[in-house]
Amino acid sequence: MTDKQRIFADEYLKDLNGTRAYKIAYPNVKKDSVAAANASRLLTNAKLKAYIDEQLEIMHNERTADxxxxxxxxxxxxxxxxxxxxxxxxxxxxxxxxxxxxxxxxxxxxxxxxxxxHALFTDKVDLQSGDIVIKVGEWDAENEET
CATH class of the missing domain: 4.10.820 (Translocated Intimin Receptor; Chain T)
Structure with missing residues (x-):
């Protein structure tokens, strides 16, 4: 990964805005459309993507209580x-x-x-019932409405 790619990745991690990050890493680029297209292309780079994922994991672990x-x-x-x-x-x-x-x-x-x-407060439900039979597919023709 190049120095500019690392700058792009670090800027991208701030707010996940690829266009802004690309324009900071590559200040000669002035058009948002060019920056957006190139940022999108850079984000498919395997090394860059691995670096971003690693940094996101570190940030997650530092900010999130276990x-x-x-x-x-x-x-x-x-x-x-x-x-x-x-x-x-x-x-x-x-x-x-x-x-x-x-x-x-x-x-x-x-x-x-x-x-x-610690499951100290559990509601105990005691269900005692007889056998329940459900017949599927049988229909009494006498009860059928026409």
Missing amino acids: AQEVLEFLTSVMRGNQTEQTLIGLGEGNQGITEIDVGAKDRLKAAELLGKR
Whole structure:
């Protein structure tokens, strides 16, 4: 992959706009139609496409919480280890920001979500019925409306 192709790929990753990325990587190109056509062609390049896919995977992993992280956060909220910011009045119309403990409703919601994850709250349904027979394709001619 060339340096210009790498610049194109890095610019493309910012907003997935091939035309804009191509015009930055190749500043001599002024027409959007030329940039769009060449960007489309570049995006079929196997090495470039592999680089973009690799970078997207890295970005996804850095930005997305995994299941373990979510469970740890919910546990810390439930246990009251998290705080949140709120406004307080300082007098004479002034306000400030302070940290307070997470409220009981938020802690209860976190406990509920954790309970659902661990299947602690399951509805038990007991169905007892006799044999059910369904006959398909039989029709009583007497009940047929004409």
